[in-house]
Amino acid sequence: MKQYDYIISGAGLAGLSLLMRFMTNPAFNTKSILVVDKAAKTENDHTWCFWETQAGLFEPVVHHRWQHVNFFSSQFSSLLDLAPYTYKMIRSIDFYKHVYEEAGKHRNIEFIYGRVEAAGNAGSKGLVVVDGNQYYADFVFNSILFQKPEQPGQAHYLLQHFKGFFIETKESFFKPTEATLMDFRVDQKNGTTFAYVLPFTPTKALVEYTLFSKQLLNDEDYTAALKNYISSVMGLQDYTILEQEYGVIPMTNMKFVKRVGKVINIGTAGGQTKGSSGYTFQFIQKHSDKIVADLLQYGDVSENKSLLQKRFNFYDSTLLNILSGEKLAGDKIFSDLFGKNPAERVLRFLDNETTFEDEINLMGTLPQGVFMKAAWQEIFK
Structure with a gap:
């Protein structure tokens, strides 16, 4: 043994x-x-994106970095300065x-x-x-x-599912210093849906089509949506697909x-x-x-859950309540977050690192009626 x-x-x-x-x-x-x-x-089966303020343990294998990212929606569009954060990608x-x-x-x-x-x-x-x-x-x-895991009747369960193309163009098309973090200028009929674009060189980029929903799509539907976004929204007609990736992540x-x-x-x-x-x-x-x-x-691993963790678990449950119940469109929520707050505050919030004062300020920029009702429902479960 x-x-x-x-x-x-x-x-x-x-x-x-x-x-x-x-x-x-x-x-x-x-x-x-x-x-x-x-x-x-032995294969490049995932792409991981994250943000941090300084060099991390895996800095030697960061494939590309961006200090500025675009956000697009019908309510708000802007080039965001992420300082003091840098958005990073690892293959x-x-x-x-x-x-x-x-x-x-x-x-x-x-x-x-x-x-x-x-x-x-x-x-x-x-x-x-x-x-x-x-x-x-x-x-x-x-x-x-x-x-x-067993899914209790009161738990919320969505899927984040996505398909991406690594593409190459013959002529310079991309700006390697600017990524697109979220682009909601796509059909929202299947739930919260957005694309993002990570350019590495003037001729190479990863273009990803992402949904938050309860049901997966057929492969041909992801492919059609991706090609439509590239041609209709990005305005790119001539390109070669070098690699593809697909993934599903639980949101619960x-x-x-x-x-x-x-x-x-x-x-x-x-x-x-x-x-x-x-x-x-x-x-x-x-x-x-x-x-x-x-x-x-x-000499062991503790299991204590801090008040901070419990607080952010509550925020997660409230947002999942809204998204899974389709009580408010996801593009509206993210547009309010990024349009009415400094980008670094939103990123700290998504990393569970904001102060309570930060969170009060963030919550004040979101539709109060919908969020308060969802919050009370989560409290009294």
């Missing part, structure tokens, strides 16, 4: 972000660490290679690939089962959703199980996707930092 100090179950964003922190802290050099997943990551393949290369320098880290069947507990140890073989550890950090106030015994859930499986926006990257980084700090200080 092989035992480890830590097992990381799932080598995606959450698992490898935690692994990177273990590797950059000498205190973990003596810890035996096993990473398990179905296969090594998953660069992230994977970076972490794997670092892991190759550490003899205490082992990778096993196969069908990860379960994560659970055996006495005082955590365990994972891979292709029928059991592996034990003091702690298992699991990012795999083995089954969808369902209670994810954070821990069972020695199994600590991380990533989306551990509730690190922000319910009202689908943003995940920075929440995973913060959670990874907390895990490392707790292990160093206590």
